Amino acid sequence: xxxRAFWVTWYDLPATGREKYLDWLHGSFIPKMxxxxxxxxxxHYESEIKIKPESRLNQLNDPDFPRGNQFMLVxxxxxxxxxxxxxxxxxxxxxxxxxxxxxxxxxxxxxxIFVEVARVDGPDANKREGEYTLAPVVQIGxxxxxxxxxxxxxxxxxxxxMPEMGHLPCCMRxxxxxxxxGWADHGCFYEFTSLKGSDNFHAGSKNPKMAAWTDTLIRKxxxxxxxxxxxxxxxxxxx
Numbered sequence: 001x002x003x004r005a006f007w008v009t010w011y012d013l014p015a016t017g018r019e020k021y022l023d024w025l026h027g028s029f030i031p032k033m034x035x036x037x038x039x040x041x042x043x044h045y046e047s048e049i050k051i052k053p054e055s056r057l058n059q060l061n062d063p064d065f066p067r068g069n070q071f072m073l074v075x076x077x078x079x080x081x082x083x084x085x086x087x088x089x090x091x092x093x094x095x096x097x098x099x100x101x102x103x104x105x106x107x108x109x110x111x112x113i114f115v116e117v118a119r120v121d122g123p124d125a126n127k128r129e130g131e132y133t134l135a136p137v138v139q140i141g142x143x144x145x146x147x148x149x150x151x152x153x154x155x156x157x158x159x160x161x162m163p164e165m166g167h168l169p170c171c172m173r174x175x176x177x178x179x180x181x182g183w184a185d186h187g188c189f190y191e192f193t194s195l196k197g198s199d200n201f202h203a204g205s206k207n208p209k210m211a212a213w214t215d216t217l218i219r220k221x222x223x224x225x226x227x228x229x230x231x232x233x234x235x236x237x238x239x
Contacts, residue, residue, distance in 0.1 A: 003040045003076035003132055004116045006177065006189065007083045008140060010229070011068035011106040024102050025073075026235040033075060038082030041132035045072040045231030048137070048195065056215065058146065059223045065183075068108025069226040072140055076132060080115050080180040087181070088113070110224065112142050112182030114189075120162045122171025124193045129239055135172045135191030136238045137198055141228030142184030148220035153186065156217055160210045165190070170197025184224060198230050 013021060030042045047070050077083060086093060088111045092100050128135070145153060157176050165174040170193045177187035192198050205211040232238075 003078070005077045005080040005082060005180075006114045006116075006175075006187070007075040007077065007088065007111065008114070008142070008187070009073045009088070009109060009111045010066075010071070010224075010227075011073075011109040012070040013105060014107070017105060021102055021105050022234075029099065029102070030235065036082075036085070038078040039075060040078065041076045041134065042235075043074045043134040043138075043233055044235040045074070045138060045140075046070065046234050047072070048198075048230045048232050056219060057223050058219065058221060059225050059227075060144075065225060066108045066110040067225045068106065068110065069229050072138075072229060072231050074134060074138075074140075076134070080113050083113050110183065112184050112187060113180045114177030114182075114187040115180050117176045117178055118157065118162060119173060119175045120166045121173050122165055122168055122191075124170055124172045124197070127193050128172060133236065134233065135193060136233050137192040137195055137230065138233070139188075139190040139192075139198055139201070139228050139230045141188045141223060142179070142182070142186070143221040143223040143227070144183075144185045146220045146222040148217055152217065156213060160205075160207075160213060164205060164207070164210065165201075168197070169200050170194055171201070172197075186221075188228065195230070195232075 025044065030044070033039055034042055075083070162174060162176065165171050172191040172193060174191070175189040177189065179185055179187060190201060205214060
């Protein structure tokens with residue numbers, strides 16, 4: 001059994017009541033959800049780095065689009081329909097008034113359900129804390145293809161990005177996704193043992209051909225505001 005589907009929620013929280021929410025989320029809500037059939041794991045991340053305004057990445061310019069990025073809640077499941085009983089938008093129907101009140105503390109909420117296309121393990125894959133435990137540091141991105149050709153996107157990951165991640169220091173795993181539900185067409189999920197791994201990634205490719213390909217292709221994508229986002233895992237606690 002493999003975790004081939006991810007349900008990702010990006011959101012913000014107010015300072016007031018945040019600790020109460022986090023205690024509830026980690027101690028009650030996540031354990032409750034993990035009892036559902038097909039749910040394999042969960043992780044909660046607090047954002048460390050956001051893409052700067054001068055970034056070469058194109059980001060959606062829509063004032064009405066949800067812009068939450070402070071936190072990322074990730075559930076891993078057997079397949080996308082794991083998350084359809086009920087779907088995220090209808091989850092409130094099976095929760096108590098108190099539970100819904102907790103979730104209503106969140107703002108700028110957006111969700112995506114992804115199904116995995118491919119994965120590659122990096123040099124630090126053997127440092128995973130458990131069979132499904134996600135890494136201490138992740139980078140999660142969701143984007144539309146924009147003006148990029150879908151076949152070129154496939155070639156880019158298969159021929160360039162994923163083979164490089166298989167050798168990148170501090171990388172545990174990279175997964176490429178396509179969207180089943182949510183705004184994004186595509187998703188990428190990078191796992192690192194530390195922020196140094198993310199720094200290694202953001203330093204760029206040492207292969208001139210790959211660096212040029214990356215620079216040309218990703219300018220065609222349209223990312224969700226503030227993404228991709230790097231986060232430190234706050235649940236489960238890092239050992």
